[in-house]
Amino acid sequence: MTHPKTIVGKDPHRGINIEIAYDTTILSVREIGPDQGVPVIAPGFIDGQVNGYGGLDVNSADVSPQTIINLSAELAKLGVTTWVPTIVTASEEAITVALEQIKRACDIDPTTRAAIPCVHIEGPFISDQDGPRGVHDAAFVRPLDADEIRRWLRASGMVGIVTVSPHTPDAPAQIARIRELGVEVAIGHTHASPEQITAAITAGAGLATHLGNGIATTLPRHPNALWTQLADDRLAAGLIADGHHLPSDTLKVMIRAKTPERAYLVSDSTALAGSAPGRHRTSVGGLVDLAPGGRLSHVGTDLLAGAAATLPDGFRNVIRNVGLELPEALKMVTSTPARVIPGTRPGLGHLRVGSPADFVLITGEGPGAGTITEVIQSGRKVSGGPE
Numbered sequence: 001m002t003h004p005k006t007i008v009g010k011d012p013h014r015g016i017n018i019e020i021a022y023d024t025t026i027l028s029v030r031e032i033g034p035d036q037g038v039p040v041i042a043p044g045f046i047d048g049q050v051n052g053y054g055g056l057d058v059n060s061a062d063v064s065p066q067t068i069i070n071l072s073a074e075l076a077k078l079g080v081t082t083w084v085p086t087i088v089t090a091s092e093e094a095i096t097v098a099l100e101q102i103k104r105a106c107d108i109d110p111t112t113r114a115a116i117p118c119v120h121i122e123g124p125f126i127s128d129q130d131g132p133r134g135v136h137d138a139a140f141v142r143p144l145d146a147d148e149i150r151r152w153l154r155a156s157g158m159v160g161i162v163t164v165s166p167h168t169p170d171a172p173a174q175i176a177r178i179r180e181l182g183v184e185v186a187i188g189h190t191h192a193s194p195e196q197i198t199a200a201i202t203a204g205a206g207l208a209t210h211l212g213n214g215i216a217t218t219l220p221r222h223p224n225a226l227w228t229q230l231a232d233d234r235l236a237a238g239l240i241a242d243g244h245h246l247p248s249d250t251l252k253v254m255i256r257a258k259t260p261e262r263a264y265l266v267s268d269s270t271a272l273a274g275s276a277p278g279r280h281r282t283s284v285g286g287l288v289d290l291a292p293g294g295r296l297s298h299v300g301t302d303l304l305a306g307a308a309a310t311l312p313d314g315f316r317n318v319i320r321n322v323g324l325e326l327p328e329a330l331k332m333v334t335s336t337p338a339r340v341i342p343g344t345r346p347g348l349g350h351l352r353v354g355s356p357a358d359f360v361l362i363t364g365e366g367p368g369a370g371t372i373t374e375v376i377q378s379g380r381k382v383s384g385g386p387e
């Protein structure tokens with residue numbers, strides 16, 4: 001029997017210093033005396049929407065179990081110890097293949113299995129209109145069909161979230177069937193009317209996919225589908241907090257409308273996240289420019305070509321540029337996504353006995369506020385110096 005390890009930090013929610021004993025889960029949490037020198041301690045971050053990072057791509061044609069295992073390990077080093085692989089609009093065959101590769105990765109590697117609560121299928125049942133469709137391939141957009149989701153589940157029980165556009169008359173009935181399959185429905189990439197949005201939520205849709213993006217660039221000032229999604233407290237919303245997809249004032253107001261209990265940050269990162277600034281060729285977006293601040297745009301245009309920032313980047317952005325207090329920002333990357341994303345482990349997103357031993361140490365104050373300095377995943381140090 002090995003001795004449990006311990007870690008010390010300041011719990012920002014309670015404003016006290018704590019010592020945590022852990023092996024792969026938290027064994028005890030003990031209050032200790034004041035010490036100004038300790039960093040903030042928080043649960044590992046949870047990213048509900050990841051397409052790729054560091055050249056590794058969930059949606060590439062040659063995705064393998066090793067791609068997923070490597071991606072999981074790279075994200076963990078950043079502080080993202082739980083993540084939701086996100087498969088975008090493609091043929092049923094391609095979606096099934098990607099699902100099988102993710103499942104195999106989880107069967108091979110227990111750490112990857114622990115890090116992935118479920119898989120998010122973003123599409124193919126989305127708007128076919130330019131604008132709300134975003135960069136999803138129009139050739140593979142198709143009408144909402146719960147039977148196809150049932151077939152995905154046969155290939156892999158890991159499907160946990162499906163993003164749909166509820167713009168058709170049968171959408172509420174289809175959504176109710178998807179919920180009966182045990183799959184969460186997220187509203188996104190949509191041109192649905194406010195009434196159709198409300199009907200979808202009443203039928204069981206519980207999430208909004210990157211609210212404020214994946215919608216027409218021009219909308220009636222009111223009513224419109226954004227206000228409806230912001231106002232409905234039954235709906236939790238993922239927000240891309242990279243500083244490019246939503247201007248700071250928009251992000252601030254959306255967080256206030258939803259509150260950090262119902263808003264969670266996602267990276268929506270692509271394989272180019274973590275790459276050097278410059279011109280790159282992508283599998284879906286053609287030639288793109290990656291600016292030093294992480295803005296990814298199609299060459300020669302002002303159009304965003306996906307996200308290249310990480311979840312910790314977005315976390316720092318909401319502290320430094322949106323003005324959120326650290327405990328509020330933390331909820332949106334820990335306890336809130338842990339609650340609203342299907343399949344998460346018991347106690348995830350909290351520092352309590354029985355929770356997974358996933359921790360990040362964070363600089364609490366000063367110019368480096370919000371910077372992650374150390375990461376522990378399933379009881380093992382994955383970045384921040386030797387164990």
Ligand SMILES: [Zn+2]
Nearest residue numbers: 122134210214
């Ligand atoms: Zn999207």
